[in-house]
Amino acid sequence: MALMRIGVGFVLLVDLAIRASDLEAFYSNMGVLPLHVLFKYVWDPYLISIHTLSGLWQIQALLFLIAAFFAFCLLLGYRTRLVTIVCWFMLLSLQNRNTLIGQGGDDLLRMLLFWAIFLPWGRHYSLDAKKSTAYPKPVSHFSAASAGFVIQIMLVYICTALLKDSPEWHTTGTALYNALSLDQVLFPGGKLIYPYPVLLKYLTLGTYYTEFYLPFLLLIPVFNSFFRLVVVGVLAGFHLGISLTLFVGLFYLINWVSILGLLPPVAMDWFEAKLLPYFENLGYRLRRYTANVPKLFELRFTWHLSPARWEALSAIKEGFVIAVLGYVIWWNLSNVPQINHPIPVAARWLGMLLRVDQHWGMFAPQVFKDDGWYILEGLTTKNKRIDLNRQGQPVTEKKPKSVVALFKNDRWRKYSENYLFVNNAFMRPYFCNYRLRIWNESHAPADQIKELQVVYMLERTLPNYQPIIPQRQVLCVCGTP
Known part of the structure; x- marks a missing residue:
């Protein structure tokens, strides 16, 4: 921990x-x-x-x-x-x-x-x-919270498998082919394995069944340390593979950090014997440098409570955690299609208030088939058409060598994904005007743009590596007064 x-x-x-x-x-x-x-x-x-x-x-x-x-x-x-x-x-x-x-x-x-x-x-x-x-x-340590943490990790993987309720995940095995066909998230590691459909099929099936069955090893009471090491090792390798093939931001790193809490005593004994001494000198220096730092928020509370009242407070805390844990399990199970009974609207307030709401629908129920790239087509005051997404180069509908490189970071990639949905059409004018303003503020009057079109070159993934003809879609148009 x-x-x-x-x-x-x-x-x-x-x-x-x-x-x-x-x-x-x-x-x-x-x-x-x-x-x-x-x-x-x-x-x-x-x-x-x-x-x-x-x-x-x-x-x-x-x-x-x-x-x-x-x-x-x-x-x-x-x-x-x-x-x-x-x-x-x-x-x-x-x-x-x-x-x-x-x-x-x-x-x-x-x-x-x-x-x-x-x-x-x-x-x-x-x-x-x-x-x-x-x-x-x-x-x-054992408590309702420690049980909640372990169950939370299990829910992440089991529920994402249950949400993958599509033949491409557990029957035909084409989900990973479809995922690696999305140039918006394709990393070099993905390009290496993309041409091998048989490999992709077995990796797809392996992903699905690993997510569904592996977490249950945490519940085996005998040889628990061994099974925990298996879970940690497999999940670490699993997310390493994701980080090398798909552009997912900090997703893989957060998952790595989460499984540290599952390490058994034997792993920590090895860590303390082999690695901890290397950090002792750093820790000594840190304590020396921070010894005289002002105590900016040194809060001390003195409680004059009897042992009985302490036990009562502890019981209240455990009861609260158990209640939230039950609510989290309910929330997760209500999302999966096998149950198909959404949590009532009247009961959603607690999840939103504490933000214990969650949905582990990674590439679920099936992988998006709509791929493509953005062209930010700006019309300059001299009537030249330039692409703001390519630092002002002339507009071309030719596919860039790396679509991922068009995004500053994964936050922008996720934003652009949400930007496409019809129910998010309200996003479009604000993004368009923002990019127009930022461009004009950072460029000389001769390079100003008077109109901007947000264009999406849509590619719908076809089976068996069939060639795709991009379709031009104008999502938004904005201009200067």
Whole structure:
């Protein structure tokens, strides 16, 4: 759990750094989702977000710095319980500000922090542990939250398999062929295996049955350490394969971090014997440099409660966690087609309030067949047609060598995916005007554009490597006054 805490702190910092590069675009009123548009089209009344208090990018930058500070404290294990609560709330708030760029990894990261609020993941490898007088510190822990964490990991994989309710996943085995036909997410590793249909078929079937059956190994009571190592090893390799073949942002990294919490005692004994000594000097230096840092949020509470009242509070906490765990299981099972009984609208408020809502539909129920690439066709004041997506080069409908390279990061890729859906048509004019404004602000008057067309070159994936003729679709047109 301590290793997972360090990993989560690191991922939070990386995620904030990536998001901060698009501070104005995704989180301010000058970007693609102003607050009034968010509240009109996307918002749920039970969502909470302090990031919606202002549309100024400067306020957003301040909130990003606050979140980064607490994420760093989490990594170090300083005031871990308090910091975990703050990190969870800041992440929840940030994700609620723009749900159009979210993906499954965001849901998992949010849930890891939620369960960790009730777990002692600051007990080891932390500044808190160095200040603790308890010795020896317990190395095992069992509670409703620890059960919730393990069940959460199981739900991620079992539910994504159940949601893949299509013959291409468990019968014909063509799902991975279809996934690697999507140039928007195709990485070099995917290009290497794409020409081999038999290999893709067996990899597809292997993916489906691994996701469905592997998590149940965690429940085997005998030789539990061995089976946990099997689960961790297989999932680590599984997500390594995903990271080499598909453009999925931080999804694979978040999943790697999540399985650290499943490592059995034998693995941690090896870690402490072989690797931990290399970090001791670094830890000593860190403690020396931070010894005189002002205690910015040194909060101390003195509770004068009898043992009976402590037990009562503990029972209330366990009861709350058990209730949320039951709700999470209910939410997940209500999504799968085998049950086909959506959670009632009247019961959804808790999921949205705590953001324990989740849907693990990665390439489910089947892989998208609509692929393509964007052309941002700008008409200059000199009546030249240039492509803003290709740094102002002349417009061409020839397919780029790398469609992935057109996206700044996975947040923009996800945004562009949502941009295509008819029910998200409200997004289109705001994106169009944003790109037009950004271009004109950063270029000389001679290179200004007076009209911008957002064009999508649609390619529908066909079976058996059949050639595809792209179809030009104009999604939006905007211009200067």
